[in-house]
Amino acid sequence: MTSSGLVALIGRPNVGKSTLLNRLIGEKIAIVSDKPQTTRHRILGVRTRDASQAIFVDTPGIHRPGFRLNARMMEEVYDCLRSVDLVVQVVDASESYGKGEEYVLNLIQKTEKPTILVLNKVDLINRAKVLPSLEFYNQQYDYREMIPLSAVKGDNFKVLEQKIAENLPQGEWQYPEDYLTNQTERSMVSEIIREKVLRRTRKELPYSTAVLVEALDEERREQGFVRIVASIIVDKQSQKKIVIGRAGRLVKTIGTEARLDIEKFLQVNKVYLDLNVKTIPGWRDREQLLDELGVRSTDYIDLGIIDH
Ligand SMILES: Nc1nc2c(ncn2[C@@H]2O[C@H](COP(=O)(O)OP(=O)(O)OP(=O)(O)O)[C@@H](O)[C@H]2O)c(=O)[nH]1
Ligand SMILES: [Mg+2]
Incomplete structure (x- = not known):
């Protein structure tokens, strides 16, 4: 008998959901x-x-929506929570419990889905702190399992994998055995570039940046060569200057780092990456541009106030 189900990775921003996803899949599919x-x-x-197929949904970290972009990000989370068979709630063991975490917990309590709690980043804390944390969460919700682990070091990973498999409903697989992700090559390429921008910038820039792949020319792919034209979109002229850097140095570094990863990802010898920086004021509130960037919109499902 086979089992199959949708599993949502839910939690506050930066707790390690995407790191966990990559580890569960065994390939880097999320930045x-x-x-x-x-x-x-x-x-x-x-x-x-074996006999089980888990379809994981990595979601944006739950936070207060300011821009239209952020509202769409949260719609993705609510929509996802409604439709899944199992929730994996990820919390950061190194951060103390606060309003943000309380909000996530309220969402889980409201949806009443079977949920596994993952206490992540235990490599950053003293072992003595693990038990009190688990005891605290145990009082808050009737979790199927509570698993302390480190998504970077891999401790306790087998336990998580096994518990997820045990909690999947019986049923037919939805995807072929070797299927890994629904992401297109284009969106992966754009995400790889965005990851390099995030790594190389700070302050408001990570939140003000989007990447649009304008062309992915495959004419010479069989010879191992792919040409890509992409734009890094920022909100203000001053941000454009920062991304470009002195004498174009920063955008060059971002381009080189991205190119190496893209070559690996596309499995070609050489990628020619034509990277531009464009200012589009207010892009985070422009519905049409968000559509183009692939930030989906769904019917807004109000599961509660977002107030933290
Ligand atoms: N020390 C340590 N760091 C971790 C662990 N898991 C993730 N991180 C780090 O935490 C940071 C955030 O990881 P992500 O996987 O991007 O977090 P996320 O929850 O997907 O974040 P959002 O997409 O912003 O919601 C990265 O710098 C990771 O390397 C862990 O187990 N231990
Ligand atoms: Mg993430």
Whole structure:
């Protein structure tokens, strides 16, 4: 008998949801950075082992929506929570419990879905702190399992994998055995570039940046060569200057780092990356541009106030 189900990775920004997803899938399909709000839309990652197929949905970290962009990010989370069979709530063991975490917990309590709690980043804390944390969460919700682990070091990973498989409903697989993600090559390429921008910038820039792949020319792909034209979109002229850097140095570094990763990802010898920086004031509030950037919109489902 096979089992199959949708599993949502839910939690505050920066707790390690995408790191966890990559580890569960065994390939890097989601970008990761030390800046909160890295993930902007749902990503599917499929893991098929033995008789079970878990379809993971990596979601944007739950936060207060300011711009239209952020409202869309939160719609993705609510929509996802409604439709899944199992929730994996990820919390950061190194951060103390606060309003943000309380909000996530309220969402979970409201949806009443079967939920596994993952206490992530235990490599950053003293072991003595693990038990009190688990005891606290145990009082808040009737979790199926509570698992302390480190998504970067991999401790306790087997336990998580096994518990997820045990909690999937019986049923037919939805995807072929070797299917890994629903992301297109274009969106992966754009995400790889955005990851490098996030890594190389700070302050408001990570939140003011989007990447649009304008062309992915495959004419010479069989010879191992792909040409890509992409734009880094920022909100203000001053931000454009920062991304370009002195004598164009920063955008050059971002381009080189991205190109190397893209070559690996596309499995070609050489990528020619034509990278431009464009200022589009207010892009985060422009519906049409958000559509083009692939930040989906769904009917707004109000599961409660967002107030933290
Ligand atoms: N020390 C440590 N760092 C971790 C662990 N898991 C994730 N991180 C780091 O935490 C940061 C955030 O990781 P992400 O996977 O991008 O977090 P996320 O929850 O997807 O964040 P958003 O997409 O912004 O909601 C990165 O710098 C990761 O390397 C862990 O177990 N231990
Ligand atoms: Mg993420």
